[in-house]
Amino acid sequence: MHQQFRYALLLLALALFGFASVGYSQDANKQANSAGQLNEEPDSLETRFKNLEYQLNVLQSQFNATKTRLNALEDAPGIPFQTFVMIFVVLVILAFAVVIFFGLRMVQQHRRRSDEITQRLQGKLDESVQGLQKSLDYVRQGGRDNTEKLKEAESKQSLIGNEQENIHNAIAEIKGQIDKVDLTLANLESDGETDNIIDYQLKVESIVQETRAQVVELARGYTNGEPIDFFSIETPTPSQNVLLILNWIARNLGMWITELEQVGTANPDLIQTLGYAERAIKDKLKTLRGEVPPSPTPLALGTEGSTDTEFSEIQNQCSAYVARFEGMLFGYQLGCTINEAEYNQFIPQFIKDRLFNGIARFVPFDQLPEQVDEFLQLVGYEVVPIEVGTTKAEARVHEIQGSRQTGVEPGTIVEVVLPGLRRKTDGEIVQKPVVIRGE
Helix, strand or coil: CHHHHHHHHHHHHHHHHHHHHHHHHHHHHHHHHHHHHCCCCCHHHHHHHHHHHHHHHHHHHHHHHHHHHHHHHCCCCCCHHHHHHHHHHHHHHHHHHHHHHHHHHHHHHHHHHHHHHHHHHHHHHHHHHHHHHHHHHHHHHHHHHHHHHHHHHHHHHHHHHHHHHHHHHHHHHHHHHHHHHHHHHHHCCCCCCHHHHHHHHHHHHHHHHHHHHHHHHHHHHHHCCCCCCCCCCCCCCHHHHHHHHHHHHHHHHHHHHHHHHHHCCCCHHHHHHHHHHHHHHHHHHHHHHCCCCCCCCCCCCCCCCCCHHHHHHHHHHHHHHHHHHHHHHHHHHHCCCCCHHHHHHHHHHHHHHHHHHHHHCCCCHHHCCHHHHHHHHHCCEEECCCCCCCCECCCCCCEEEEEECCCCCCCEEEEEEECCEEECCCCCEEECCEEEEEC
8 A cells, every 4th residue: 555655656746747847848949939039038048947957957866866765665665754755755846846837937928028028119219210210311401401502692692702802993993093193292282283283183083983983874774674875777687676676665765754754744644654664665675685784894094184185085085985885785785685576576565555555545535645656656557547526437447335415427436435556558457446426
């Protein structure tokens, strides 16, 4: 009976040892699979597994020793103390097996938690990298924009620098002339003709400064579309003819507006209409000429004149300098490239719509100014003749707006609402006059 009991205990110990070995083997396999998914294995976990393996080897050695002792005790039945010792050893082995099993479970749970934390940290790291990349792209784009703005600012600064240099040169030239005058005055203080010389020097300086200011004003006006006086051209090209007409229209409109303003009794709406037309022509000239005005050559004249003859010579030189610059502007204007077809259509339409119809709204039909006839002749137009109370209304020639009870013959024109235009060469109606006939 004791021998059977010992065998039962031995079998129980073997079963518990096998159960712990199986649990250890499963945990080891799971840990190996998890290790294959991670990039690196913590050293602390490897050390724990080696310690547990060492403890299992020790338990197995103890189990083998216990088995040997049980085999030795088979020949000595009836020894209760040894049986008790054997049971105690088996319980100790069982306790160690349970401790190892639960230890492996805890290690596995700790390992899983470590994997979850690692995955969360990796996700946050990826989000941070993406956000950093977007911020870097934004900073790069801002750098490119700032570079373009810096280049634009450098270009403007270069233009300003050139203008400043020109101003400094002019100031230096003026100072040089003043120094010459001062030197001349110092050398002639003892001479009785000092007052006359000073007067000549001042007059020479004044005319030189006026000449320079006149040239600067011509350059500014050229850039702003102001008309220039063309020299006579015997056989202008089609492009040159268009330029001549545009400058003629702008100049004559300006003269007309000045005349009306000086009279002081003209209709303000008429002056405003002419002003709009003048601005439209100047804008066309400004577009054709471009934004960069021609630069005049420096005016280099001596100011040492002290007689009427010398002063007259300086005046002639200043006049020739202005004339040369006007000739330069003339050449620049004639060199502009234009679309002839576009302006050949624009000019007649401008004369008809912006000038003729605009003026006719504020001036009675039978009191149109002579300037209107000059503009019409420019494009070969004339006003359709109408004699109120006599001329018959015809649908072919007139646009009949309505009828009115009057004492004249029915069908006779009694009012001209808007005058009409026709070509001089063949009499073709360009714009029918709007009229009211009598009934």
